[in-house]
Amino acid sequence: MNCRIFSPKLVYLLAFTLGLAGCKEWYPLPEDLDYLSDKANYTQRVFTPVLGRTTLYSNIFNGDNSTIPMTFQIENVRLRDGTPSSDLDQVKPVLVWTAAYTGEETSLEEIESKRKLEERRLWEVREKSGELALMSSAGNSLVRHQPDSGYLFDVRFFNSGGERVITDLELIPFRERPYEPSDKDPITGIQRKVWDGTLGDSVLFYVHPGVSNIIGEDTDLPLESEDVRVYFRRTGDGNSLRFRFLNKDSVEINPAFFDITRWDKLVHGFNRQMTEEYVQYDIAYPVPLIRMPTNYTTSDGSQARVEFGYDRRGFGGFTQVGELSLNFNIFQKGDWEIVFHFFYDNPKFQDE
Numbered sequence: 001m002n003c004r005i006f007s008p009k010l011v012y013l014l015a016f017t018l019g020l021a022g023c024k025e026w027y028p029l030p031e032d033l034d035y036l037s038d039k040a041n042y043t044q045r046v047f048t049p050v051l052g053r054t055t056l057y058s059n060i061f062n063g064d065n066s067t068i069p070m071t072f073q074i075e076n077v078r079l080r081d082g083t084p085s086s087d088l089d090q091v092k093p094v095l096v097w098t099a100a101y102t103g104e105e106t107s108l109e110e111i112e113s114k115r116k117l118e119e120r121r122l123w124e125v126r127e128k129s130g131e132l133a134l135m136s137s138a139g140n141s142l143v144r145h146q147p148d149s150g151y152l153f154d155v156r157f158f159n160s161g162g163e164r165v166i167t168d169l170e171l172i173p174f175r176e177r178p179y180e181p182s183d184k185d186p187i188t189g190i191q192r193k194v195w196d197g198t199l200g201d202s203v204l205f206y207v208h209p210g211v212s213n214i215i216g217e218d219t220d221l222p223l224e225s226e227d228v229r230v231y232f233r234r235t236g237d238g239n240s241l242r243f244r245f246l247n248k249d250s251v252e253i254n255p256a257f258f259d260i261t262r263w264d265k266l267v268h269g270f271n272r273q274m275t276e277e278y279v280q281y282d283i284a285y286p287v288p289l290i291r292m293p294t295n296y297t298t299s300d301g302s303q304a305r306v307e308f309g310y311d312r313r314g315f316g317g318f319t320q321v322g323e324l325s326l327n328f329n330i331f332q333k334g335d336w337e338i339v340f341h342f343f344y345d346n347p348k349f350q351d352e
Helices: 008-025 108-112
Strands: 055-057 072-079 089-097 117-123 123-125 131-133 151-159 162-171 194-198 199-205 211-213 229-237 240-246 269-275 278-283 304-313 319-330 335-342
Touching: 055 229, 072 123, 117 123, 229 319, 240 304
Parallel strands: 240 335
Antiparallel strands: 055 131, 072 151, 089 117, 123 131, 151 162, 194 199, 211 319, 229 335, 240 278, 269 278, 304 319
């Protein structure tokens, strides 16, 4: 007969364990609570977006190892003097993507089928991440902008471990700038002025394109970027983008002179119309549609890029390739035109 002897310590441990299990049936123990750090906070406290374009502030909340997910809410929006404000609570329609944009879409209709209108607050916090976002529907007429001192607001966040409120965050937007690069002052909205050291005075600021290997017709000298001015003009409420070229007398230059331009790959646009005065596309806005590298953008996808080129035979019979280029954004839907004005001298297209 085998006989196993248990030590008194083991017997006590078994009895305690069984007793604790029985107590749990009679008196339920509380479940573990989430952890909420006293140091959880936003790493950015002042927000200065530009109105009229969607701006997302991500990676701005440090939870300090707090249990996630947490829930975030904006509250107590007010002006600097403490007056409550409902400006940022306004709900307006904004286009949101329902399918992935690839840059390979073949029609305006295909692009628009991937977006829909949703009602969204002008200034919102992402409920589970704490990211803050200004919607493109927030315009000059709806939201106070600089030089106004803007808004103060608080963000409440919580999990089952408790809640905290971060107070006195600041939203101080700039007025709308429908396109970039912009010739408008970010505060006043009128055309900017810059100091000209040569003239010793302030002069109007103009946007200039990239210029490479373009020779002046009168001077036979290479034209510089400053010799060409770029104008952005909104002419209607449609969905088109037109490119025009003017000589120094403000007479249209036929786009066909830029004979090595890849017109079918210039922009992600459709139904190209080419006349002796302009080239025009049907296009979806904003331009570019999202920040993603495509055939029509800069390498980081942040701006659209256009290049207009031509070749001519220079001295010695060598082929010379001239190029005009521009990186840009347009944030406001409409019929837009971008005008390249050769202000001081005309480009030489004819061979030597």
